[in-house]
Amino acid sequence: MYTQAMDIPDDSGKKLAAVSNATSEQEAAFEARIDADGRIEPQDWMPEAYRKTLVRQISQHAHSEIVGMLPEGNWISRAPSLKRKAILIAKVQDEGGHGLYLYSAAETLGTSRDQMLEGLHSGKAKYSSIFNYPTLNWADVGVIGWLVDGAAIMNQVPLCRCSYGPYARAMVRVCKEESFHQRQGYEALLVMMKGTDEQRAMVQDAVNRYWWKCLAMFGPPDADSPHSAQGMRWGIKRISNDDLRQKFIDATVPQAKVLGVTLPDPDLKWNEARGHYDYGQIDWAEFWNTVEGNGPCNKERLATRVKAHNDGQWVRDAAQAYARKQKERALKEAA
Amino acid sequence: MSTPIDYLLHLADNAVVLGQRNAEWCGHGPILEEDMALANVSLDLIGQARLLYQRAAELKGGDATEDKLAYFRGPHEFRNYTLLELPHHGALVGYAAADRDYATTIVRNFLYSALMVHVWDGLQQSADASLAAIAAKSLKETSYHLHHSRDWLVRMGDGTEESHARAQAAVNHLMPYTEEFWTTSPAEGAAVAAKIGIDVWALRPAWDALVNEALAEATLTRPNFHGYVTEGKIGLHSEHLSYLLGEMQGLARAHPGATW
Ligand SMILES: [Fe+2]
Ligand SMILES: [Fe+2]
Numbered sequence: 001m002y003t004q005a006m007d008i009p010d011d012s013g014k015k016l017a018a019v020s021n022a023t024s025e026q027e028a029a030f031e032a033r034i035d036a037d038g039r040i041e042p043q044d045w046m047p048e049a050y051r052k053t054l055v056r057q058i059s060q061h062a063h064s065e066i067v068g069m070l071p072e073g074n075w076i077s078r079a080p081s082l083k084r085k086a087i088l089i090a091k092v093q094d095e096g097g098h099g100l101y102l103y104s105a106a107e108t109l110g111t112s113r114d115q116m117l118e119g120l121h122s123g124k125a126k127y128s129s130i131f132n133y134p135t136l137n138w139a140d141v142g143v144i145g146w147l148v149d150g151a152a153i154m155n156q157v158p159l160c161r162c163s164y165g166p167y168a169r170a171m172v173r174v175c176k177e178e179s180f181h182q183r184q185g186y187e188a189l190l191v192m193m194k195g196t197d198e199q200r201a202m203v204q205d206a207v208n209r210y211w212w213k214c215l216a217m218f219g220p221p222d223a224d225s226p227h228s229a230q231g232m233r234w235g236i237k238r239i240s241n242d243d244l245r246q247k248f249i250d251a252t253v254p255q256a257k258v259l260g261v262t263l264p265d266p267d268l269k270w271n272e273a274r275g276h277y278d279y280g281q282i283d284w285a286e287f288w289n290t291v292e293g294n295g296p297c298n299k300e301r302l303a304t305r306v307k308a309h310n311d312g313q314w315v316r317d318a319a320q321a322y323a324r325k326q327k328e329r330a331l332k333e334a335a
Numbered sequence: 336m337s338t339p340i341d342y343l344l345h346l347a348d349n350a351v352v353l354g355q356r357n358a359e360w361c362g363h364g365p366i367l368e369e370d371m372a373l374a375n376v377s378l379d380l381i382g383q384a385r386l387l388y389q390r391a392a393e394l395k396g397g398d399a400t401e402d403k404l405a406y407f408r409g410p411h412e413f414r415n416y417t418l419l420e421l422p423h424h425g426a427l428v429g430y431a432a433a434d435r436d437y438a439t440t441i442v443r444n445f446l447y448s449a450l451m452v453h454v455w456d457g458l459q460q461s462a463d464a465s466l467a468a469i470a471a472k473s474l475k476e477t478s479y480h481l482h483h484s485r486d487w488l489v490r491m492g493d494g495t496e497e498s499h500a501r502a503q504a505a506v507n508h509l510m511p512y513t514e515e516f517w518t519t520s521p522a523e524g525a526a527v528a529a530k531i532g533i534d535v536w537a538l539r540p541a542w543d544a545l546v547n548e549a550l551a552e553a554t555l556t557r558p559n560f561h562g563y564v565t566e567g568k569i570g571l572h573s574e575h576l577s578y579l580l581g582e583m584q585g586l587a588r589a590h591p592g593a594t595w
């Protein structure tokens with residue numbers, strides 16, 4: 001699933017001052033490649049700040065995929081038909097797969113998955129705050145597909161042209177699957193909207209709870225977004241938060257009409273002069289409060305990840321112990 | 336009177352119940368790769384259940400559908416092996432809570448898939464052509480489930496002291512439930528007579544060989560067992576199934592007649 005704008009600062013990325021251990025030719029080559037819109041590969045020289053920013057961004061994205069498995073996983077056991085159960089399991093499994101590619105992409109920058117997980121589990125690393133809200137009815141699954149995966153696609157499609165090769169390539173595959181999720185979510189909602197009054201009420205309830213949170217997924221307004229300028233320069237970020245948000249709103253309003261749901265914003269209107277929809281005020285205080293760990297489900301989400309990791313320690317230890325024994329046996333045989 | 340439909344339901348209920356259990360690990364696995372592997376196993380099992388329920392619904396006729404069969408039958412109508420409905424932990428009453436234990440999950444998947452590779456293999460020759468086709472597809476999937484669970488069984492058994500103890504405890508806990516494989520239910524008898532099903536009893540030596548060999552490689556011992564043989568496949572279940580079905584069926588039953 002998803003990413004929120006990847007410029008939410010976290011404790012690991014506070015000091016991004018470039019360490020100057022490079023020759024001027026290396027720096028010049030890097031800058032030239034960035035200017036030419038070329039790709040940076042793992043073996044290439046890169047400024048330390050670029051590396052750190054990427055590790056932060058890609059690991060935030062990976063953590064988001066993994067934490068994002070939980071709100072939807074909440075409905076697997078209760079899916080109301082076997083077909084929807086299978087679709088949901090496959091979707092949540094895809095998100096796990098996205099986490100895997102992204103951890104691998106970040107590992108090419110010299111940070112191990114264990115180090116990244118340690119960042120998540122200790123609360124230092126962030127993940128998309130959209131997953132700190134509860135999934136309260138079955139329609140939430142469809143709405144997450146439609147709106148959350150939809151917002152993620154808006155955020156991530158530009159990243160397919162990101163300057164860092166492994167990240168850009170991971171994004172190509174991830175985006176394909178996210179669009180599939182988005183269509184599946186929307187299709188599930190269409191079926192519900194053609195169903196009973198209760199089913200329609202479920203969809204509207206889910207839209208009411210998720211709409212504003214999805215708009216916040218694009219990150220703070222451009223005016224307050226500290227990392228954007230450098231990210232743009234480096235080709236890590238291609239389109240500003242506000243522009244992406246607008247693009248998302250403009251694309252989603254007609255879809256909501258077809259679906260027959262009301263988007264919960266009285267200020268949402270077409271503005272002929274701008275050629276865009278105007279929209280109301282996002283509650284940024286609530287957003288930051290949730291990013292900082294005080295939303296409705298932050299503690300549950302994080303504690304669940306930590307518990308799964310800790311409970312699984314003996315399993316990972318067993319695999320390592322067995323592999324070691326096998327190696328020793330092979331060595332003995334060879335001797 | 337038993338009909339081949341009851342036999343299809345036995346196979347379908349096995350798949351849906353174990354699929355439901357395996358999916359409980361989604362988001363909670365010991366390592367991301369295992370979350371994905373178990374989701375995969377679960378997806379295969381749900382897929383098998385869907386095809387089997389669809390075939391059963393077709394034979395039943397009327398307004399039967401896969402979802403009516405999965406969501407609108409009670410625990411006493413379910414025909415799965417009791418083994419498959421147990422929670423992922425040691426022996427506790429139905430309303431007890433405990434942490435999930437990956438050894439229990441793995442050992443169960445191993446014991447069941449070690450049977451089902453032979454069952455699906457045999458069912459490829461079923462007189463019911465639809466079932467034969469489902470069997471061919473399921474055999475490929477189940478071979479992977481067997482491979483996955485056997486690998487982990489060996490890693491756990493021959494891993495650390497803790498993993499060995501957990502794997503042995505899971506084997507001790509679950510092995511008695513496999514006795515149910517070898518009793519004959521009316522549904523199985525009718526299906527064998529109609530050449531739609533196969534005689535599971537005849538598979539016992541092959542299953543024993545597979546299990547004994549894996550346990551030996553895992554440095555685990557096989558417990559002796561004399562006592563109650565579970566009867567899930569004739570509808571007499573453990574306390575655990577009604578909880579599992581309550582959770583699985585609740586939303587669908589709250590909206591009878593709704594389409595999803
Ligand atoms: Fe994803
Ligand atoms: Fe997704």
Ligand SMILES: [Fe+2]
Pocket residue numbers: 001002003065098152156174178
């Ligand atoms: Fe994503």
